[in-house]
Amino acid sequence: MEERSMWFSEAIREALRNEMLRDPNVYMAGEDIGIMGGSFGVTSGMIEEFGPERVIDTPISETAIVGHAVGAAAAGMRPVVELMFSDFMMVCGDELMNQAAKMHFMFGGKAKVPMVVRAAIGAGTRAAAQHSQSPEAMILNFPGLKVAYPSTPRDAKGLLITAIRDDNPVVFLEHKQLYWFMGDVPEGEFTIPFGKADIKRAGKDVTLIAWGAMVGVCLEAAEALAEEGIEAEVVDPRTLAPLDKETILASVKKTGKVVVVQEAPKTGGFAGEIIATIAEEGFDYLDAPIKRVCAPDTPVPFSPVLENAYIPDAQRVVTTAKELF
Amino acid sequence: MAKDKEQLLALYETMFKIRRFEEKASELFADTLIPGFVHLYLGEEAVATGVCSHLSNKDYITSTHRGHGHVIAKGADLNLMMAELFGKKDGYCKGKGGSMHIADVEKGILGANGIVGGGHAIATGAALACKMQQTGGVAICFFGDGASNRGTFHEAINMASAWTLPAVYVIENNCFGISCCIDKACNVKDLSVRGAAYGIPGVTVDGNDVLAVREAAGKLIERARKGEGPSILECKTWRHHGHFEGDPGDYKPADQQEAWLAKDPLPRFRSYLADTQKIALKEIEGIEAKVNTLITAAVEFATNSPDPDPESLLENVYA
Numbered sequence: 001m002e003e004r005s006m007w008f009s010e011a012i013r014e015a016l017r018n019e020m021l022r023d024p025n026v027y028m029a030g031e032d033i034g035i036m037g038g039s040f041g042v043t044s045g046m047i048e049e050f051g052p053e054r055v056i057d058t059p060i061s062e063t064a065i066v067g068h069a070v071g072a073a074a075a076g077m078r079p080v081v082e083l084m085f086s087d088f089m090m091v092c093g094d095e096l097m098n099q100a101a102k103m104h105f106m107f108g109g110k111a112k113v114p115m116v117v118r119a120a121i122g123a124g125t126r127a128a129a130q131h132s133q134s135p136e137a138m139i140l141n142f143p144g145l146k147v148a149y150p151s152t153p154r155d156a157k158g159l160l161i162t163a164i165r166d167d168n169p170v171v172f173l174e175h176k177q178l179y180w181f182m183g184d185v186p187e188g189e190f191t192i193p194f195g196k197a198d199i200k201r202a203g204k205d206v207t208l209i210a211w212g213a214m215v216g217v218c219l220e221a222a223e224a225l226a227e228e229g230i231e232a233e234v235v236d237p238r239t240l241a242p243l244d245k246e247t248i249l250a251s252v253k254k255t256g257k258v259v260v261v262q263e264a265p266k267t268g269g270f271a272g273e274i275i276a277t278i279a280e281e282g283f284d285y286l287d288a289p290i291k292r293v294c295a296p297d298t299p300v301p302f303s304p305v306l307e308n309a310y311i312p313d314a315q316r317v318v319t320t321a322k323e324l325f
Numbered sequence: 326m327a328k329d330k331e332q333l334l335a336l337y338e339t340m341f342k343i344r345r346f347e348e349k350a351s352e353l354f355a356d357t358l359i360p361g362f363v364h365l366y367l368g369e370e371a372v373a374t375g376v377c378s379h380l381s382n383k384d385y386i387t388s389t390h391r392g393h394g395h396v397i398a399k400g401a402d403l404n405l406m407m408a409e410l411f412g413k414k415d416g417y418c419k420g421k422g423g424s425m426h427i428a429d430v431e432k433g434i435l436g437a438n439g440i441v442g443g444g445h446a447i448a449t450g451a452a453l454a455c456k457m458q459q460t461g462g463v464a465i466c467f468f469g470d471g472a473s474n475r476g477t478f479h480e481a482i483n484m485a486s487a488w489t490l491p492a493v494y495v496i497e498n499n500c501f502g503i504s505c506c507i508d509k510a511c512n513v514k515d516l517s518v519r520g521a522a523y524g525i526p527g528v529t530v531d532g533n534d535v536l537a538v539r540e541a542a543g544k545l546i547e548r549a550r551k552g553e554g555p556s557i558l559e560c561k562t563w564r565h566h567g568h569f570e571g572d573p574g575d576y577k578p579a580d581q582q583e584a585w586l587a588k589d590p591l592p593r594f595r596s597y598l599a600d601t602q603k604i605a606l607k608e609i610e611g612i613e614a615k616v617n618t619l620i621t622a623a624v625e626f627a628t629n630s631p632d633p634d635p636e637s638l639l640e641n642v643y644a
Contacts, residue, residue, distance in 0.1 A: 027457065053457070059487060064480035067446020068453060071464070074435050075385060075454035094477075098440055099447065106426040107436060108418030109641035143642050167644035 001186040009042045009179040011153035012118075015160035016043065016080065018189070020050050023078060026164060029056040029065060030082030030118075039084050040120055040179050062088045066117060067095035073115040073169075074103065080164060085131045086119035086173060089139065100169040101144035112167045116160070121149075122175040122213055122263055123311050129299035132307075134212075134264035139171055140241055140273070146194060147240040149173040151215035153183035155238055158192030166194070175213040195242035199251070203231035206321050207251040209274055210261040211237055214312060218261055221317035232321065240270060248274065249282045256287040257324040261317055266294035288324040293317050333602060336378060336535050337594055338612045340370040343394040344591050345620045346403060350393065350410060350424075353624070354570040359410045363424050366394030368533075368565035371590035372497050373398035375538025376465055376558070379546045383462040385433040385451035387444030390425045391497075391564070392437030395467050400432050403619055404626035413630035420633040421641065433462070441502075442475030444468060445494070449481040452492035452555070463491040463549045471502025473516050482555065486523040491549035493542065496559040497532060503568045504576040517559035525556050532560025533590040536597075563588075 006014070019026045028043065028050075034057035037044025047055040058065050062083060069079040083089060089096055096117065103113050123132040139145055146168050150156040156174070163170040200215055201222050208218040215236045222232035235251050237244055252258055258278060260271040271292045278290060293312045301307050347365045354363045366373070369391075377386070377398035388395040396406065401417070409416030410424050417427050428436035435451055438444045448466030455462035472478065473496050485492045496516050500507050513519070520527025526548075530541045538560055545556040563585035567574035574582075598604045 025458075056488075059480070059484055061480035061484055063477055064446045064449060064484045067443075067477065067481065068450035068484060071385075071387070071435060071447035071450025071452075072454045072457075073450070074430060074447070075451040075458075075464075077450075077454045077457060079450070094440055094443060095446060099438075099443055103428075103436065104644050105641050106418060106422040107428040107430070108416070108421050109644070110418070111428060111430045111436070112644045114644075146643070 001188065001190065003184040003186050005182050006153055006185050007179065008153045008156050008181045008183070009040060011157040011185045012042050012160055012174065013046070014185065015157045015164070016046065017049070018161060019164040020054065025076065026078045026080060027054040027056065028080045028082070029058050029069070031058055031060055031084050033057060033082050038082065040176065042179070062091040063095055066092040067099065069115045069117070070095060070099045070103065070113055073113045074111050078114045078164060080116040080118060083117060083119040086121040086135055087130050087133050089119065089135055096145070097139065097142045101142040104168065105144055113169050114167045116163045116170045116172050118172045118174060120176050121173045122177060123300045123307060124177045126302060126304055126307060128302040132300035134262070136173060136240060137264060137268055137270045140270055144169065145241060146170040147173065148194065148238065149211045149240055150238060151178065151200070151212055151236050153181065153185045155192060155198065157185050158190050159238060162191045162194055173212065177213045192238065194239045195244050197235055197237045197244035197247035199233060199247070200236045201232065201234040203233035203255070205231045205255055206257040206259065206324060207233050207235055207255045208259050208261060208317065208321065209235045209237070209248060211240060212263065214261045214263050217312060217314050218317060220314035221321065224314060224318045225321055230321065230325065245277055245281065248278065249285070252278055252282045253285040256285055258286070259291045259293060259317060259321050259324070261293045261312055263295055263311060265297045266292060267297050269294055291320045291324065293320050330602070330604060333598060334604070334608065334612060336374055336539070337598060337609065338616060339374040339398050340535060340591055340594060341613055342403070342616050342619065343370045343373065343397045345616050346393060346397060346406070349620050349624060351566065351570055360412055361423050363410070363570045364391040364568065365564070365566050365570065366391050368585070368589065369497055369499060369562045370394055371535035371538050371594070372495065372532045372560040372562055373467065375535045376495055376542040378539050379543050380433070380465065382432050383460050385435050385448065385455070385462065385464040387435050387448040387451070387464070387466050388437040389444065389468055389472070390437065390439055390441070391469070392425070392427060396427050396429065396434050396437065399434050401427065401429050401434060403623040407623035407627040408630045411627040411630070413627055414633040415626070415630035419637060419641070442468065442472040442477040445472070445475070445477040445481035448492055448494070449485045449490060452485060452490035453488065455491050461550060463493065463546055466492060466494045467497060468495070469502065470496060470498040470500065470507045470516060471505070471510070473519070474510055482523050482557070485555040486525050489552065489554040491552070492555040493545045493549055494555065494557045496557065497562055498559055499562050499564045501564070501577065515559060517557050520557040525554060527557040527559065529559040529561065532562030533588045533593065535590060535594050
């Protein structure tokens with residue numbers, strides 16, 4: 001399959017176009033996704049190509065954006081709705097966590113809710129505490145939702161096509177710092193199955209587990225560690241629900257040492273869940289305590305100085321990994 | 326207005342079916358055969374019956390925690406309903422939903438809902454699906470006066486209006502959100518006036534008069550089907566029982582309870598059929614006997630249905 005280099009945002013658009021062309025039941029709705037092309041430019045040109053009936057600029061109504069998608073999906077459509085910021089999941093918590101996540105189960109399997117909620121996530125844009133969070137752990141305690149969180153343009157395209165074709169509600173998290181990250185992406189039909197982690201860098205000495213923008217941080221840390229003779233393996237789960245435990249445990253078995261890196265605050269984060277899984281199912285593989293590198297337990301700050309101190313960086317990952325040797 | 330005898334009797338049959346189902350549910354709950362919460366529709370039968378008399382399987386409804394009446398009026402199977410109330414394997418939701426989550430997507434029933442106001446946006450989305458798929462269908466959102474004060478009411482109706490969607494938002498104003506009287510909860514007399522805020526019609530009718538409901542709903546549904554957009558229909562009614570079974574409803578003033586019981590939609594419509602339409606009592610009683618048989622059969626079906634297999638807990642989390 002021919003591959004081209006493109007931005008992460010372009011890869012998402014390519015996936016959206018692919019599915020909009022393929023299935024007339026797919027439509028998009030969200031704030032400013034049409035005439036403005038999305039707050040981050042991801043959907044630019046799509047209203048011109050597909051028209052305002054399928055690329056719908058919505059009122060500022062997160063509750064109705066996600067809530068209407070539940071009804072439309074149950075009635076046979078495949079909505080792909082956008083929340084401008086993942087922080088707004090808290091504005092439509094009922095629609096996402098009480099309605100979308102539970103409908104299939106509550107109705108004894110008789111309803112399907114094939115919808116995707118795309119949301120820009122993460123810090124680094126100097127947007128302060130309500131536009132920069134990483135609330136992925138919050139939604140992972142709601143069985144019924146799937147959660148995809150790509151770290152490369154290639155994964156973004158493959159996972160988004162899979163998400164749109166999935167018969168379940170999928171939250172698709174797009175880290176803002178990745179939108180203008182370049183990478184090779186296959187042309188045409190290209191899907192990546194959910195629940196398949198990707199080894200972003202192979203290594204034998206320590207396993208670094210991360211998702212979203214933290215994958216890049218770990219790759220940078222791995223290069224620095226390599227200079228000191230430590231070969232780190234970087235495991236990117238790509239989907240947090242379902243989670244590929246096998247690949248994680250296989251890597252832990254190989255290296256015996258683990259650092260889990262997340263951008264979210266430490267307490268209640270998904271890193272803790274991964275660590276608990278390793279402790280339950282891979283304890284015998286370990287030859288050192290499991291470590292976490294996370295944001296501190298504070299809201300995301302505004303000042304660049306403070307925000308830089310907040311976001312985990314490669315140096316912290318390197319320092320933490322070296323503590324295991 | 327429906328003057329055709331068969332139509333009139335069909336309306337009565339639906340109302341009576343809801344009445345008897347609910348009376349039986351009340352009895353079974355008291356006998357501890359139904360676990361959990363049960364919110365009964367007793368007294369409000371004319372609303373669901375009048376509105377749903379215009380609907381077919383291509384049309385959608387969203388319902389509420391007080392949803393048995395809506396789903397019966399939309400054609401739900403009584404056996405599967407009763408088995409679900411019992412938490413049995415053969416219930417609508419295999420025992421996973423219970424009274425508050427009965428759904429039948431093929432019949433356009435997008436579920437009762439445990440969240441007050443949870444159905445507003447879902448109905449808006451179903452209406453969008455009808456429009457995009459050009460099915461000619463409409464979406465009806467049933468909810469109470471209490472839910473009309475949720476933010477979802479505003480967002481969902483505004484969106485439906487902005488997008489000219491085929492939806493009718495039916496407020497069953499039974500005067501109480503659990504114990505809180507609507508007079509304390511908002512400052513308008515008729516909730517339908519809120520339609521003006523969205524540039525859509527808002528109509529208030531006597532919700533205990535099935536023909537009045539049917540007539541008003543018919544116009545609004547027709548309008549929606551023609552592509553003229555959503556509307557609000559407020560039906561003034563009264564719940565005979567408390568919020569849930571076990572709630573004595575002491576907060577309801579005795580004089581109002583008495584006055585509303587005198588306007589009970591069942592005997593009222595029955596008298597109309599017998600006295601005004603001169604339909605033979607024998608015919609009415611025949612319908613009642615038929616319904617009683619169905620209710621007995623539903624209880625039997627539910628009783629005989631096995632409990633769900635504990636391992637089925639892990640099924641149906643994902644499609």
